[in-house]
Amino acid sequence: MLKIENIKTFYGNIQALHDVSIEVKEGEIITLIGANGAGKSTTLMSISGIEPPRSGKIFFEGKEITGMDPDKIVSLGIIQVPEGRRIFPFLTVRENLDMGAFLREDKEEIKRDIEYVFNLFPILAERKNQAGGTLSGGEQQMLAISRALMAKPRLLLLDEPSLGLAPIIVQQIMSIIKKVNTENKTTIFLVEQNANLALKIADRGYVMETGRITMQDSAANLRENGEVRKAYLGI
Amino acid sequence: MDLSYFFELFLGGMTRGSIYALIALGYTMVYGIIKLINFAHGEIYMIGAFTALIISSVLGFTGMNSILILVISGVLAIFFSSAYGVTMEKIAYKPLREAPRLSALISAIGMSMFLQNYVLLAQTPDFLPFPTLIPDFKFLKPIEKILNSTQLVILVTTAVVMILLTILIKFTRTGKAMRATSQDAKMAQLLGININRVITITFIIGSATAAIGGVLISSHTGQLNYYIGFIAGIKAFVAAVLGGIGSIPGAVLGSFVLGWTESFGTGYISSDYEDVFAFIFLLVILIFRPSGILGRSQNDKV
Numbered sequence: 001m002l003k004i005e006n007i008k009t010f011y012g013n014i015q016a017l018h019d020v021s022i023e024v025k026e027g028e029i030i031t032l033i034g035a036n037g038a039g040k041s042t043t044l045m046s047i048s049g050i051e052p053p054r055s056g057k058i059f060f061e062g063k064e065i066t067g068m069d070p071d072k073i074v075s076l077g078i079i080q081v082p083e084g085r086r087i088f089p090f091l092t093v094r095e096n097l098d099m100g101a102f103l104r105e106d107k108e109e110i111k112r113d114i115e116y117v118f119n120l121f122p123i124l125a126e127r128k129n130q131a132g133g134t135l136s137g138g139e140q141q142m143l144a145i146s147r148a149l150m151a152k153p154r155l156l157l158l159d160e161p162s163l164g165l166a167p168i169i170v171q172q173i174m175s176i177i178k179k180v181n182t183e184n185k186t187t188i189f190l191v192e193q194n195a196n197l198a199l200k201i202a203d204r205g206y207v208m209e210t211g212r213i214t215m216q217d218s219a220a221n222l223r224e225n226g227e228v229r230k231a232y233l234g235i
Numbered sequence: 236m237d238l239s240y241f242f243e244l245f246l247g248g249m250t251r252g253s254i255y256a257l258i259a260l261g262y263t264m265v266y267g268i269i270k271l272i273n274f275a276h277g278e279i280y281m282i283g284a285f286t287a288l289i290i291s292s293v294l295g296f297t298g299m300n301s302i303l304i305l306v307i308s309g310v311l312a313i314f315f316s317s318a319y320g321v322t323m324e325k326i327a328y329k330p331l332r333e334a335p336r337l338s339a340l341i342s343a344i345g346m347s348m349f350l351q352n353y354v355l356l357a358q359t360p361d362f363l364p365f366p367t368l369i370p371d372f373k374f375l376k377p378i379e380k381i382l383n384s385t386q387l388v389i390l391v392t393t394a395v396v397m398i399l400l401t402i403l404i405k406f407t408r409t410g411k412a413m414r415a416t417s418q419d420a421k422m423a424q425l426l427g428i429n430i431n432r433v434i435t436i437t438f439i440i441g442s443a444t445a446a447i448g449g450v451l452i453s454s455h456t457g458q459l460n461y462y463i464g465f466i467a468g469i470k471a472f473v474a475a476v477l478g479g480i481g482s483i484p485g486a487v488l489g490s491f492v493l494g495w496t497e498s499f500g501t502g503y504i505s506s507d508y509e510d511v512f513a514f515i516f517l518l519v520i521l522i523f524r525p526s527g528i529l530g531r532s533q534n535d536k537v
Contacts, residue, residue, distance in 0.1 A: 048424075048425055050421060050424060050425070069429065070424040070425065070427075071424060071427045071428060071429040074424075074425065074426060074427035075427055079425070079426075080425050082421070082422065082425060086419050086421070086422040086425075088414075088415055088418045088419060088422065089418060090414075090418055090531075091414065091415065091418065095411070098411065099411065099415050099423075099426050100426060102408075102411070102412065102415075102426050102427050102428055103426075103427040147426070151426065151427065
């Protein structure tokens with residue numbers, strides 16, 4: 001579904017990604033794990049067209065999307081939930097959700113999808129007229145995922161959804177991610193520092209170190225891998 | 236206290252405030268979207284006034300009805316100012332979008348000087364008379380001293396512009412895209428909003444309202460030159476900061492507050508200090524509310 005071939009992405013003169021290649025197949029959950037500053041978020045920003053790679057290619061369903069404008073990439077169905085959630089603080093919860101459906105015109109279905117995300121996260125229904133900035137961190141993460149779901153993603157890119165949240169909320173969010181994957185057949189690209197968590201729900205995983213992919217395998221194998229256990233699972 | 240004098244000053248201040256508001260909208264909207272104080276915005280207002288002067292002078296020869304001339308030259312002024320505004324953004328600001336804001340600010344000052352001198356050379360350094368296009372309304376005769384017909388046209392036009400703009404921002408798709416972009420441009424992009432389009436639309440709207448202000452004020456004062464955009468621009472900028480830069484209701488409120496301050500200050504204290512009142516008021520407000528009357532300081536939640 002998504003194929004990244006040898007991309008190199010730079011911030012000014014600093015190279016953040018070195019020949020990164022990743023493949024995501026339709027319907028799976030893949031995870032990209034690695035330490036802080038390894039280049040995980042940059043990889044997602046390259047896919048979304050915010051930080052286009054200087055060389056290398058990205059294909060989505062066989063079509064090249066390298067260098068496309070971010071809004072065009074969104075219209076193909078690649079939706080990102082960026083790190084730090086980035087809720088519009090002065091829009092209400094409901095308006096934030098509407099922004100997720102910005103490119104859609106099927107009013108009736110949008111209504112149904114709003115009901116759907118309110119079902120996933122009932123707390124959002126209670127808070128629907130509240131400004132996004134007044135929500136707690138966990139609620140904001142729920143809203144960020146819901147907003148992305150409103151865009152009807154075919155491929156959902158999630159950047160550190162567990163960051164800074166209480167363990168119980170993290171569990172809830174991870175199970176929703178799994179649910180979205182199985183029920184809606186949404187393909188998921190999960191970036192996480194919390195490797196333990198990510199490898200539990202993912203089908204396959206990639207390990208990134210200083211801008212390079214150093215390992216790739218099924219999630220089950222990575223969980224058993226000695227190096228991964230030592231470096232990322234803390235066992 | 237003389238009540239009719241009070242009302243004269245009140246409505247005079249409101250008229251001034253309306254003009255400031257029409258210009259301040261451009262400052263505040265552009266700041267909201269690209270975090271830039273567009274110092275060349277006053278020049279867009281001046282170009283609107285000049286366009287109207289040229290068009291109305293030409294149309295004057297046809298013996299057309301003066302209101303029709305006003306409307307046609309107003310519409311063309313909007314068109315030309317918007318074209319200048321959009322071109323300015325493409326040439327002077329777009330290449331600097333990722334650069335430090337100071338670079339863009341210097342670019343804006345350069346643009347302002349360029350446009351002033353361009354009009355100075357293309358037209359003349361002297362004041363030119365602006366034709367009287369707004370007829371005297373008969374029904375205003377009894378209160379002529381308090382409110383004349385030009386002032387009435389200014390107040391009504393501004394009110395209509397504000398209402399249309401509020402509808403646009405609050406209820407349309409474009410308005411939603413603008414609000415989202417002003418709060419988090421990168422996130423807006425990640426949801427499929429084309430921010431180049433949003434920026435272009437913002438410059439069109441800001442330039443259009445400034446052009447309307449330029450045409451109206453020239454009809455009011457009856458004259459203009461290449462420099463009128465500078466002082467009006469500074470005042471409108473003060474109004475926008477006073478109200479809270481980035482906030483549209485703030486810009487309107489700040490403009491009226493500024494208009495009244497100047498009007499009552501000159502009327503009751505001394506007309507020598509006209510500009511001083513504006514800046515004293517700005518200082519006082521900023522001491523107590525650094526982000527302006529309706530400005531909001533944004534706290535990020537981690």
